[in-house]
Amino acid sequence: MTDADALVDEAALADFCRETLGSDSNTDLSVEYHGDGLSNETLFVEWGDRDLVLRRPPAGDHAEGAHDVLREARVMDAVAGAVPVPDVVATCDDLDVLGCDFVLLERLDGDVLRTEEPDRFATAAGRRTVGEELVDTLADIHAVDHEAVGLGEGEFGYPEGYLERQVETFTEQLEWFLPTTEQDREVPHVREVGEWLADNVPEESAHTLVHGDYKLDNVMFAPGTPPEITGVLDWELSTLGDPLADLGWMLVFWRDAGDPEPALPEGLVPRFMEHEDYPTRRELVARYEERTGQEFTNERFYRGLAAYKIVTTTEAMYFRYRAGDASDPLYPALEEGVPELAARAKRIVEGEEPL
Known part of the structure; x- marks a missing residue:
């Protein structure tokens, strides 16, 4: 089982995307684990021709109030225009989908400077x-x-x-x-x-x-x-x-x-x-x-x-x-x-x- 498999039920996510984002008969879903994050889990999602980022809490127990992805989505929606942020595409608080709250964001093009400079x-x-x-x-x-x-x-x-x-x-x-x-x-x-x-x-x-x-x-x-x-x-x-x-x-x-x-x-x-x-x-x-x-x-x-x-x-x-x-x-x-x-x-x- 890959990290993506452990964190995302792809069939359930595809159903959510179909209902929330729309689709046609050729729409495919793919999910790739992005391991650079050290708090919330980050996964790259392709839904048809759309490039998205899925954010969800890590697996296992964690301190109360930590890893609130819905809160970060709310703030990004609020500050958009004053501060550069990704567009919030969809949010989900239905635990029946992935077992946790999650957010889908626009995937931006660019570089995060982690270990070296471009x-x-x-x-x-x-x-x-x-x-x-x-x-x-x-x-x-x-x-x-x-x-x-x-x-x-x-x-x-x-x-x-x-x-x-x-x-x-x-x-x-x-x-x-x-x-x-x-x-x-x-x-x-x-x-x-x-x-x-x-x-x-x-x-x-x-x-x-x-x-x-x-x-x-x-x-x-x-x-x-x-x-x-x-x-x-x-x-x-x-x-x-x-x-x-x-x-x-x-x-x-x-x-x-x-x-x-x-x-x-x-x-x-x-x-x-x-x-x-x-x-x-x-x-x-x-x-x-x-x-x-x-x-x-x-x-x-x-x-x-x-x-x-x-x-x-x-x-x-x-x-x-x-x-x-x-x-x-x-x-x-x-x-x-x-x-x-x-x-x-x-x-x-x-x-x-x-x-």
Whole structure:
């Protein structure tokens, strides 16, 4: 059985597509597993001459509220026009079809920069533009009038106390996994980091729409040059909250020359932006501040929160791998990698790994 077979009943999906998208006697369905995603599962679907992407939660148990594909579809519909996103083609909350909620999206043409840069971007101007596009698009997300597009406070999100809830939520999720995963090895420092974050929650910035998982490999660049973002992907964690949390998250995935060796393999941590032609983290922050008028204060907290969330997220992946619900070849590296990530989080909050 292939990964696609395990995640999608093709006959049931074909029936859904036939009823929802229409068909003729020559319409065929094909499904291909796309293994680059590390949260929700992503599959490429061809329905006749239409190229689509199917998003669904991973198999197995996961924390309550995680992997909400219907939420990300709603947000993409709302922000379309203000932020580049794929078109939402169809959504399904009928568990009789695939056993879970799922979404069908337009399949965009372009490149997601995961482990290397496209040759067409390998110039000083191209590399700088990649970083500038990344920051400028984040600023555009934070500039969305969320009330006007139907993402209202109280109905879509509860921004007051966002940072405190982030710390509490990820601490609760981590403690849900650790009794099982620490049977294999301990994750030193992680509880210390959680306590530091809880004790150092800053006064929040003016609330905006936040993406929740904004980083270089969650955007797609259009074909051609100069680099231009054609789609922001993976909106399942979006809500209303402190925009500097998004900035902190983006920054912990952006490497500068001279950074310590990454805790995880390059398949999980790209390193090409260490080249001198790419903007540094400080330059990205300066551009964000210029575009938004928002100063990046309390950076140890925001980057530390991001690093803490990465520990929780990767430990969840290790939990699924340990339970046999995930087959990505990178997951075994998490046994040693997550404790190293926790050590990095501790360095950030203690000021030993500066911006």
